[in-house]
Amino acid sequence: SGLNLAAKSAKKLYFGTATNSDQWNDTTYFNILKNNAEFGQVTPANVMKWFATEPEEGVFTFQDADIIADFTEKTGKLLRGHNCVWYNQLPDWLVNGTFTAPELAFIVTRHCFNLVNHYKGHVYSWDVINEAFNDDGTFRSDIFYNVLNTSYIPLALYAARAADPNAKLYINDFNIEGTGAKSTALKNLIKWLKSNDVPIDGVGIQSHLIVGEVPSTFQQNMEEFVELGVEVAITELDIRFESLPPTAAGIAQQKKDYETVIAACNAVEKCVGVTVWDFTDKYSWIPGTFPGQGDACPWDENFVKKPAYQGIIDGFQSR
Numbered sequence: 001s002g003l004n005l006a007a008k009s010a011k012k013l014y015f016g017t018a019t020n021s022d023q024w025n026d027t028t029y030f031n032i033l034k035n036n037a038e039f040g041q042v043t044p045a046n047v048m049k050w051f052a053t054e055p056e057e058g059v060f061t062f063q064d065a066d067i068i069a070d071f072t073e074k075t076g077k078l079l080r081g082h083n084c085v086w087y088n089q090l091p092d093w094l095v096n097g098t099f100t101a102p103e104l105a106f107i108v109t110r111h112c113f114n115l116v117n118h119y120k121g122h123v124y125s126w127d128v129i130n131e132a133f134n135d136d137g138t139f140r141s142d143i144f145y146n147v148l149n150t151s152y153i154p155l156a157l158y159a160a161r162a163a164d165p166n167a168k169l170y171i172n173d174f175n176i177e178g179t180g181a182k183s184t185a186l187k188n189l190i191k192w193l194k195s196n197d198v199p200i201d202g203v204g205i206q207s208h209l210i211v212g213e214v215p216s217t218f219q220q221n222m223e224e225f226v227e228l229g230v231e232v233a234i235t236e237l238d239i240r241f242e243s244l245p246p247t248a249a250g251i252a253q254q255k256k257d258y259e260t261v262i263a264a265c266n267a268v269e270k271c272v273g274v275t276v277w278d279f280t281d282k283y284s285w286i287p288g289t290f291p292g293q294g295d296a297c298p299w300d301e302n303f304v305k306k307p308a309y310q311g312i313i314d315g316f317q318s319r
């Protein structure tokens with residue numbers, strides 16, 4: 001038994017996890033990660049990002065990301081590329097530079113093309129655009145939007161399509177788990193891209209959730225994305241406690257919440273797979289960003305499976 005086996009039995013493509021390869025000398029961690037019964041897909045949590053892959057202008061470095069790509073190749077796991085264009089974890093030369101619109105358009109195109117091209121044939125899906133919206137549905141005024149307005153989005157998608165015609169091209173975001181202003185804005189963007197024949201294949205619903213706060217419209221919202229002609233995936237799932245340690249009731253609620261999320265994906269045929277944003281509390285990003293919060297993963301920091309693990313299995317077995 002295992003999470004990926006459960007996903008496959010439910011006719012999903014994969015159950016996967018994010019990872020960083022500097023965690024792999026932890027043999028307990030690595031043995032669980034390797035196991036294809038648990039994980040049939042991997043997303044690099046950091047090393048494909050712009051700061052890591054184009055640290056100097058026009059100089060591309062793929063050594064760290066290749067370690068993860070080689071691992072997925074050897075183990076027969078699917079690879080999700082993360083990501084081409086994001087306002088965060090950018091190299092200094094890009095953050096501190098001043099660029100005209102034509103210059104930045106060239107920089108975005110070159111980055112996306114070279115990154116996607118390097119992994120051509122090895123990636124199931126790419127998060128081409130990551131976190132382009134504010135929570136109120138307006139576009140995030142990051143370096144890309146400020147110089148290029150929304151034109152950077154088609155530029156990045158065209159470059160990615162040209163580089164690897166077989167990779168599914170996604171737009172990925174958080175706080176789009178339920179219906180609301182941000183989801184509506186992304187739906188409008190998908191419609192606009194589709195009506196202009198810009199390549200777009202999927203929506204990545206990150207799903208960094210809080211225990212007890214899974215939006216009741218999760219499934220309906222996914223269906224509304226799918227109706228626009230894209231697939232969806234849950235790309236960065238974790239369900240955290242805002243205060244620690246959790247109560248027994250909280251732990252039971254977390255199990256239920258994992259089950260609810262997975263059951264929603266299960267009910268939507270075009271929800272192709274689920275990725276957790278690492279599988280153990282030992283390496284979760286949450287305490288580093290939200291001090292005092294956490295315990296969000298299906299395995300605890302000692303690699304003991306929590307009730308949340310069974311919640312995922314139950315979700316995949318729901319009809």
Ligand code: G3I
Nearest residue numbers: 018020045046082088089130174206208236277285288289
């Ligand atoms: O590599 C440096 C290291 O040299 C330095 O000593 C250390 C000191 O802080 O920092 C290390 O960099 C950290 C980096 O992860 C690599 O471990 C950064 O501080 C830290 O901020 C960074 O966090 C990452 C975060 O994105 C950045 O926003 C997380 O690992 C990563 O899991 C997280 O992933 C994001 C997705 O890409 C997009 N969606 C949200 C998700 C969670 O924030």
